[in-house]
Amino acid sequence: AQKITQTQPGMFVQEKEAVTLDCTYDTSDQSYGLFWYKQPSSGEMIFLIYQGSYDEQNATEGRYSLNFQKARKSANLVISASQLGDSAMYFCAMRDSPGGLTFGKGTHLIIQP
Amino acid sequence: DAGVIQSPRHEVTEMGQEVTLRCKPISGHNSLFWYRQTMMRGLELLIYFNNNVPIDDSGMPEDRFSAKMPNASFSTLKIQPSEPRDSAVYFCASSPIAGVGSYEQYFGPGTRLTVT
Numbered sequence: 328a329q330k331i332t333q334t335q336p337g338m339f340v341q342e343k344e345a346v347t348l349d350c351t352y353d354t355s356d357q358s359y360g361l362f363w364y365k366q367p368s369s370g371e372m373i374f375l376i377y378q379g380s381y382d383e384q385n386a387t388e389g390r391y392s393l394n395f396q397k398a399r400k401s402a403n404l405v406i407s408a409s410q411l412g413d414s415a416m417y418f419c420a421m422r423d424s425p426g427g428l429t430f431g432k433g434t435h436l437i438i439q440p
Numbered sequence: 441d442a443g444v445i446q447s448p449r450h451e452v453t454e455m456g457q458e459v460t461l462r463c464k465p466i467s468g469h470n471s472l473f474w475y476r477q478t479m480m481r482g483l484e485l486l487i488y489f490n491n492n493v494p495i496d497d498s499g500m501p502e503d504r505f506s507a508k509m510p511n512a513s514f515s516t517l518k519i520q521p522s523e524p525r526d527s528a529v530y531f532c533a534s535s536p537i538a539g540v541g542s543y544e545q546y547f548g549p550g551t552r553l554t555v556t
Contacts, residue, residue, distance in 0.1 A: 360543075362544070362545075364547075370529065370549065370550055370552075371547065371549050372531065372533075372550075374544045374545070374546070377544065418483065420483075425490075425495075426485070426488050426495065427473045427475070427485035427496070427499075427545075428473075428483075428485065428545060429485070430482055430483040430484075431482070432482050
């Protein structure tokens with residue numbers, strides 16, 4: 328079974344609208360961390376936001392927020408007031424044991440003017 | 441402070457040749473990770489080091505792949521012999537620690553490998 332599932336291969340959104348990118352995860356561990364990374368067409372991986380499994384509040388970083396629903400095992404990324412520069416691949420990732428991250432397949436977001 | 445440095449940025453080689461990818465982690469980071477990104481398989485962890493010691497190499501696809509970290513500021517990923525299916529973008533990442541927690545992994549720019 329996949330540990331990280333991103334069900335939206337691609338999304339088109341109008342500029343200035345809010346965007347929600349879906350992510351569900353699967354783990355039996357109680358302690359884990361969830362991450363979102365952005366990969367623009369230039370290829371670099373840019374860290375956006377982190378949510379710990381014990382964090383009671385949803386994480387926020389500027390225009391990015393993470394809608395964390397632990398019981399549903401979902402960690403959706405919300406981008407408010409989307410901009411053209413937000414067009415990129417977005418990856419959800421999890422770490423539930425010491426070591427590397429497990430990534431989802433990604434969502435290709437295109438912001439239209 | 442410089443980020444994670446990878447070289448070369450692009451590598452084109454012929455099948456059967458040896459390929460060596462290089463990585464310099466962020467100074468002070470104790471953990472180093474090698475990932476591979478392909479269209480078919482996405483981003484996969486190949487191996488990670490903690491304090492220069494390989495901890496988990498279960499993601500290394502075959503014996504043709506090997507990785508070393510001779511010191512805290514340098515790591516290599518070697519493919520010998522290379523095959524066309526090894527074509528991918530290889531990322532190196534580092535973090536202060538490899539534990540479960542908000543330890544962000546900082547990625548290098550990647551090496552795009554093409555094996556013909």
